[in-house]
Amino acid sequence: MTIEPRDPLDPDALRARLGELARQHGITGAAIAIAAGDETAEAATGLLNTRTGRPATTDSLFQIGSIAKAWTATLILQLVGEGRLDLDQTAQSVLPELGLPEPVTIRQLLAHTGGFEGDVFVDTGRGDDAIEKLVALLKDVPRLSPPGAVWSYNNAGYVVLGRIVEVLRGVPYNTALRTHLIAPLGLTHAATCADEAILHDTAVGHADGEPVPVWSLMRSNDPAGASLAMRAGDLLAFARAHMRGDPALLPVSSARLMREPQVALPDLGRPGHWGLGWELPRWTGGTVAGHDGSTPGQAATLRLVPDAGVAVALLTNGGDPDPLRAGLVDPILRRLAGVVPPEPPSPPAPPLPIDVPRYAGRYVSDVMAWEVAGDEAGRLWVTVTPLGVMAEHGGPRRFELARLRGDTFVFAEARGGVHPAVAFVGDGDGDRPRFLHTGRLNVRT
Template sequence: MSELGDIHHWLRERLPALLVEHKVPAAAVAVSVGGDVIDVAAGVLSRATGVEATTDSVFQIGSITKVWTATLVMQLADEGKLDLDAPVRRYVPEFVIADGDAAAAITVRQLLSHTAGFEGDVFTDTGKGDDCVEKYVATLGDTPQLFAPGAMFSYNNAGYCVLGRVVEVLRGKPFDACVREHLFGPLGLTHAANGADEAILFRAAVGHIQPAPDADPVAAPVWALARSNAPAGSMLTMRVRDLLAFGRMHLDGGKAADGTQVLSADAVAQMQRPEVTLPALGLMGDAWGLGWEVFDWPGGTVIGHDGNTIGQAAMLRLVPGRDVAVALVSNGGNPFALYTAIFTRILRDLAGVELPPLPAPPEVPETVDVERYLGTYRCDVAELVVERDGDGRLWLEQRPRGLMAQLGGQVERTELVHLSTDRFVPLKATLGVHLPHVFVGDDGTGHALYIHSGRAIRRVAN
């Protein structure tokens, strides 16, 4: 039996037990080596209905959509209709944020690489009409600038909605039509949808949430986020094999399975080239390209992206040097533990790549002076208060704001322990993960200017 055949057998045998172990209602996995593809599914699409998952079931892919949006932008660059280094306002003159100079300077490339510098977790619902992305961009006028364009990385959902509007303007049609005509069609996808109205035509997964940290997942009361955030990841839904087909196109020099040239080989290479180095976060990529995360892992470079929506999660990893692609879609529970168990085995056996160990608190944390880190940091969806207790220990209290508060987010308080330099991790894991927090910059008084866990959240008080 081939190595891929061994993996297929292992997934069929092991996936159901992994779902139970990690409280995941359903998942599907697809793997390819060259032109050979296998896929496996298990579990139930909704615990409310008991409908079983199949390999043709569709799941939301969340923020993996950003790579699709980036691909649409790069197609326009291929056609000579767009310059990556031109200001965004060349294509969307109405793009306005709180900092006028920054708005005039921000380039398409900076949006693609999450280096534009304005606050990115903006989830304004501007309705379900074809003009919702246009209306969304018009709401960004008060969005604060966190740092100078191009100065550093901070994950930016709003920036990708602006990119979606760039695509709409240059194509003269709504974003979902651009996805359908320029990606679904050329890639030959048969089980892919833009939102609930299309997803209902297929065997569709429902997201699941946990009402309490140790509770069993239950079907979420809301299926998707707002359509206005579609270019950032609120709508795209597909079966795992179709997600893998998109990934394979990026491994095959921009060619679809039938040979259609969806994207130029040069654009594919540009997207995978690191544009900005990230803080030592441990869970995200070591660098970011034009849409793709870039992981420098033992055994080789891996590119990928993850996605999370309301109770659904997806992961996509490509190993260009080994011609291997792996995709996972799921609908609740602990998807990261499931990802670790599956991708560790597959990438090791098929690509010779090792997933690095997850960040974890040291057995005996080092005692450090924490004065530099104390204070309040705030963004649109959360307020983070960093405090020192009477014993000198560091605590992080996260208070939901905006959309996160509306969705029922709870105040969470956790002790932070020192990992290295300005890097700390929670003593208690969330869904098995100790998410690193890196304190970055200086506010001029000796205090950190940002707390960074993928997003740079700016200090507002000492």
Template sequence: MSNLNEIKTWLEGRLPALLAENEVPGAAVAVYAGGEVVDLAGGVLSKATGVEATADSLFQIGSITKVWTTTLVMQLVDEGLVELDEPVRTYLPEFVISDESAAKVITVRQLLSHQAGFEGDIFTDTGMGDDCVEKYVATLSDVDQLFAPGEMFSYNNAGFCVLGRMVEVLRGKPYDSCLREHLFTPLALTHAANGANEAILFRAAVGHIRPEPDAAPVPAPVWSLVRSNAPAGSSLAMRPRDLLAFAQLHLHSGTAADGTQVLSAASVKAMQERQVEVPDLGLMGNAWGLGWELFDWDGGPVIGHDGGTIGQSAFLRVVPEQNIAVALLTNGGDTFAVYTEIFGHVLRELAGIAMPALPTPPAEQLPFDAARFLGTYSCEVGDLTVSQDDEGRLWLQTLPKGAVAELVGESERVELLYLRENTLIPAKPDRGVHLPNVFLGDDGTGRALYLHAGRAIRRASPA
């Protein structure tokens, strides 16, 4: 197998062309193996300024933050302050959603593994004050319950904001302060920032979005999502090397580089244990642990998480049994294509791991009954309508709502192809990959109750 120097040589030779091929303005990569780290960067931090990306540049890590929030929660478990199977209300009596029967039984474990069942994509702006997470949780009182707690997996940003508030209450300080005191400091991180006010002290990347589906990426109009969503991943930024310092905590039984026990070995192990199966969605893990995605790859096991904010995408994969971790941070373009090539090569060469091929549209369409799929599926951030034209072709139209609509506008209409039972796949790739939509449940008439694309989006009306 290759060594780290060979990996770095390959990255140096391949990264510039890979970014250009996929219209990615800039990226930074770090690889850890056997106690050593190599890192490098390419491209620019912003197409508006032309400032060069370096290995010390800060990129947003997005929802990888959820693993950090989970680690904060598990520190509380280590201290005997939290029990995973206790209702959240035990520690956060003010937690209220529209379904009172669900609110009083949802457990900490269910939040950590995305099994709580309530609407999760809530991005309410409650200001920039230290009380923004507290105010955010108070806005969840009218949020719908989509399914019974523990019934299945549905990715839930709001649930991690609730967990962040629980950490605040038990620690008696704002989430950002908890993150800095209990993780940044003991891990000796030097290039990590809670939001724009801290990130501006470093060489920081700006996200890039496509103003139209086929247009070149341009700098995003805002730097980050709202601060109220910080525990879910709205604004945490760092260089890849610092992200790998966090990964090493989970490779080394909870100890920092200087030997400090930051998290117990038992909690590290518990976070990596299978909690719930995930529909076959291509890019996501096969299952979820506590915070971590779990990937059933040949040569594994592999754990990790991805993150996406306004024009920035982040990828982290960790191989616990081989003491290997890889981080890729990017700021726009077809980032998934960059991820698949870099991680496919590095994990194969360093760890003998074969990343499975991502789903692709079938070469030929087999006959199928479209009636199960047709209709509108609705959530807080958008309406997704599956329709059929006179030729029998299926189309997905997404109509963004609320704050998301202001940022991304109306999406294009995308043709859907039949992939397998209960699964449709876009004919056109998104950021370099074709991500399936899985249709689950039954509304009582033979039609799917949910369109699952990581989130279980409930049927609103027939076509």
């Protein structure tokens, strides 16, 4: 679905389109902000909380989830610019107590190539030592691959980066965030925790139309995106500073460095690279940078087209954000910046043959188990079971996998209008894949 052929910077047209798509896709509340050069357009729709009936406005705060990783990366690049940190020095040189399986560099942590298990969601309390306590637990994380070898999304790596910020700045992470990013950007509505968020009109996450029982994830994961909340327009201010350069935030050279490709993404149906804090998807017509984020019942999207001076921030608090993003954000970027995303993958017709024994097995991470098995007809099925802290968010689910190409598969049935992709990845030591790559490396057991 594409945006109506009206000016996307017209606030009335933008509000109408946002409301139409939000209702169509069961979105509880949403806010969007668009930058095109010096022009800005903002709109909001729906509710912040179905229990209170409070409407969402352009002054409402939503959580930005993992987009906060780009903020953590910016704090790190500030330290690099000050000469206090080098991208290719090891994290252990700053944190000698860090007990990761192998030495890992700052660059590798920023690019998600640290090579260790990255979903370490442990509540270590609400004190200023929450991040330090979580970093101390990383001595027990499994090694997945040699550092720098394979991209695997890593929340814990950004917790380590947040701890490095704390040590070099001599203050808690959220204080550094406020002092070195929020204040220089002039943001008056950003909140780094629930205690601050309650002072504003703030969205509550929703699932199945009802508020979720918690507002944010644990403080120990703040550098990875546990609780940072703001207006869509505030996220746009951050994007503009990255596109234009801002002496109070980050020079142009450092901002460009963050957008330089560091590692190619595996074939997960979305070709591209990862930079230093940014995803760099391969779109037609120009260079795009961005990040997505999710917290309980909330989702966020940020896309930048620096050469065109265009950025879009979309924040939601319930429902399926994927078709809303595809139906609104992508067409806006096409209209204003001339960039076009690749067609999303879908199962080929006729179906490609599958070597079932090659893929069948159990693949596990700390938070998810994937049981892959064939049936009598030669089809491939996966049963996904949340583990650990994720188990409270639902039970096992079963999906058919259709082979897309090579060792890449997509879900045969669309979810939210898209067919998620997974890839079976080897390590060069055998014919059978060692990992199921779902954005994270899940080890074959």
